[in-house]
Structure formats: structure tokens, C-alpha cells
Amino acid sequence: MASIRDIARAAEVSPGTVSRVLNNDPTLSVSKNTRQRIHDIADKLQYQKLSRKNKSIQIITYASRAKEMSDPYYREIRLAIEAEVKRLSLSLKRTIRIDGNQSEVDLAKIDKAGAIIVVGNFSRDAIEILKQRNKNIIVINNPNTPKSIDAVYSDLNHSMTHLLNQLGQLKLSKIAYVGGYHTIRNLSGEPFYNNTDVRYEAYKKWCKQQQIEDISILDGWDKEDGERAVKVLAKQQSLPEVFIAGNDMVAIGILQQLQYEKVTIPDEIKLISFNDLEVIKYTVPSISSVHIPVDEFGRIAVRMAEERINNTRRIAIHVVVEAQLIERNTFKSNT
Structure with missing residues (x-):
């Protein structure tokens, strides 16, 4: 492919002049004939102007x-x-x-x-x-x-199923899942529809396969939703052996409410979260979590x-x- 230097050599002008002519620089003082000669040579050599990449x-x-x-x-x-x-x-x-x-x-x-x-x-x-x-x-x-x-x-379906199989091998069968629904949005930002979370779908399928009780509460993804889930199950006197939280904020709410209920963690109830954000490393006790990178x-x-x-x-x-x-x-x- 022809370069600006090739055109300059053929037109007997400087590369700077060729560049300014081909870029239609209105401040350049050069004769009409020279401009035309440069354009003719550029066409003859099939010069293609390189466009700058938009980075x-x-x-x-x-x-x-x-x-x-x-x-x-x-x-x-x-x-x-x-x-x-x-x-x-x-x-x-x-x-x-x-x-x-x-x-x-x-x-x-x-x-x-x-x-x-x-x-x-x-x-x-x-x-x-x-x-x-x-x-x-x-x-x-x-x-x-x-x-x-x-x-x-x-692949959160695989991650949840693998985790549940691990809990099953430890003979833990009373497992609760706490999370929420995902709001699917259109380009106006309006809620398009609500979709169940893949972690919950994997949990529900696993419970059915293992023929164990589905203990799921799908109220939301905030700390208060985790607190509320513990209150509901404590009132029913049906706290599980393990809580799995759909995200870390829910897990923090579960942890704080269990501590309020005087439950010893992990001796009485175990807690596992998803996401593994920085904040859960510093809770007391620190929260085990599936690290989503x-x-x-x-x-x-x-x-x-x-x-x-x-x-x-x-x-x-x-x-x-x-x-x-x-x-x-x-x-x-x-x-």
C-alpha cells in the first residue's frame, strides 16, 4: 500500500505538504496545480487514508x-x-x-x-x-x-450444585436458601419482567432430586432481607443446619440476626454466601463464600x-x- 512518502517522492514535494493536502488543510499555501498533482498521484497509487482507531x-x-x-x-x-x-x-x-x-x-x-x-x-x-x-x-x-x-x-448453576453436593456429603440436609428475583430491564430502564435466580433454580432442583425439604425465602438482595428470613424461620422454630445466601449483603443480614438470636456459628448453624466481596472478610466470624471473580x-x-x-x-x-x-x-x- 502506498505511503505519504511515496506520494511526496512522486510529486516532488515534502511529506508534510502531502499530508496537509490530503487532509484538506485550509491554511496551507500551495498552488492549485500542486494540489491536483498530489491527488492524482494518490489516486494512481491507490493510497488509502488510515483512520485512527477509536479506543x-x-x-x-x-x-x-x-x-x-x-x-x-x-x-x-x-x-x-x-x-x-x-x-x-x-x-x-x-x-x-x-x-x-x-x-x-x-x-x-x-x-x-x-x-x-x-x-x-x-x-x-x-x-x-x-x-x-x-x-x-x-x-x-x-x-x-x-x-x-x-x-x-x-456458571452459577454448576457452583451451587457443587456446593450442595459437598454439603450432602457432610450429611447436612436441612439447608435454606435466601435470595431474591432478578429484574430484567429494557433500554428505558423500566422493569421488563422478573426472573428467578439460577442459584435458586439449582437449589430447587437439587432438593427435589435428594427428596429433602425446600426451605427458600426469596424476598430480595439486601441486608434487611437476610435479617427478615432468619426472623421468619426462628418464629416458625425451623432454623436450618445451613444458610446459603444469594449474595454477601444478604449473608451479613443473616449473620447479624443469628447472633441476635444467640445462635452459635458455625457450631449450631453454618453460613455460606455468594460473591465473596471484600466486606465479608472482616465480619466476626468471617463469612465463607463462593468467590465470583x-x-x-x-x-x-x-x-x-x-x-x-x-x-x-x-x-x-x-x-x-x-x-x-x-x-x-x-x-x-x-x-
Whole structure:
């Protein structure tokens, strides 16, 4: 492919002059004939102007600022994205929050980004619409993402089933699951429908297979929901041997309410959470949790976005990141 230097040599002018002519610099003082000669030579040599790559990344999330403050899960994903963007010398556009609090979302910003990273439970239709606006799209933590779109997530069905099998081997059979439903949103931020969580579905299926009681409470994902679940079961005098919390905030609520009820943990009741955010390492006792690697979600998503921006990969891929149980003081498999 011809370069600016090749054109300059043929036109007998400097490379700087060729560059300014081809970029239509109005401040350049050069004759009309010289301009035409440069353009003619460029056409003859089939010169193609290289376009600068747009290395900006746009985060689209359905988590409001308040949600990020109350549930560190979304904040940690965003911070991981920001750190990897900086490491790879990319740029980050201002986060678009489709949380139902805005009257209108400016989707034109999506068109102008080099790639977009979507965080949250958006509907399949919403994800497809976003892809139409920007083909360089990566979705975090949504296993239902169409196979034609890049995605990174963990297999929570496998993680929950593996955990339950481990508890079964320890002859623990009275197991309660506390969590909530997932709100699926459209691109206006409005609730589209509620979807049961994959962890609960795996729990329900396992209980049925093992022919044991399904002790599930699906009130929500906040600390208060964990507290309320313990109160309900304590009032019924049916506290389980093990509580499994759908996320860490629910687990903290369960822990605090069990302590209020004078229950000894883990001797009387064991507690296991999901997500393994930083905060649960410092509870007393510290909470055992299935580690969902949100930092890896962020890093991998940015690398996938960079591949799309640089056009080094053209096929969609789904990356399934391993989730591991981190044992602390509320549950240990060897005791």
C-alpha cells in the first residue's frame, strides 16, 4: 500500500505538504496545480487514508449510584474495568446508567464509542438493540446473552450444585436458601419482567432430586432481607443446619440476626454466601463464600473490547470464569 512518502517522492514535494493536502488543510499555501498533482498521484497509487482507531470504551449499567453504594458488587466490576482500561492505555467514556431514574437515555453516545461493556440483567431484545448501535459489545455476568455477542460470566448453576453436593456429603440436609428475583430491564430502564435466580433454580432442583425439604425465602438482595428470613424461620422454630445466601449483603443480614438470636456459628448453624466481596472478610466470624471473580469479569471484558477495537478477532466468544468456594469461619468442610 502506498505511503505519504511515496506520494511526496512522486510529486516532488515534502511529506508534510502531502499530508496537509490530503487532509484538506485550509491554511496551507500551495498552488492549485500542486494540489491536483498530489491527488492524482494518490489516486494512481491507490493510497488509502488510515483512520485512527477509536479506543474509547463506554460502560452501560443498570446499577444506579445508590445501588453501587449499597451493593459493592457493581462498584467492584466498574473499578476493575477502569483499572484495565488505564493499563491498556484506552480511554473511558462517562458511564451510562439505565436504572429507571432518567427520563431519557442518549443512545447516540453508544454509536460514538470504540466498544461498549454492558453490566446488568438487560433483556435479550435490549442487548440486540445495543449491538445494532455498536457491534463491539461485551456483556458481563449474563449467561443468557445471545451466542453471537461477546460475554463473560460464571456458571452459577454448576457452583451451587457443587456446593450442595459437598454439603450432602457432610450429611447436612436441612439447608435454606435466601435470595431474591432478578429484574430484567429494557433500554428505558423500566422493569421488563422478573426472573428467578439460577442459584435458586439449582437449589430447587437439587432438593427435589435428594427428596429433602425446600426451605427458600426469596424476598430480595439486601441486608434487611437476610435479617427478615432468619426472623421468619426462628418464629416458625425451623432454623436450618445451613444458610446459603444469594449474595454477601444478604449473608451479613443473616449473620447479624443469628447472633441476635444467640445462635452459635458455625457450631449450631453454618453460613455460606455468594460473591465473596471484600466486606465479608472482616465480619466476626468471617463469612465463607463462593468467590465470583468480578475483577476478572472486568479485566477480561476490557481485553475482549480491545480485540474488537483492533479487529484482531471477528467471532463472538463466551468466557466462563471459574467460581470457587473460599472457606472461612462460618463454614469449613473439614470440621
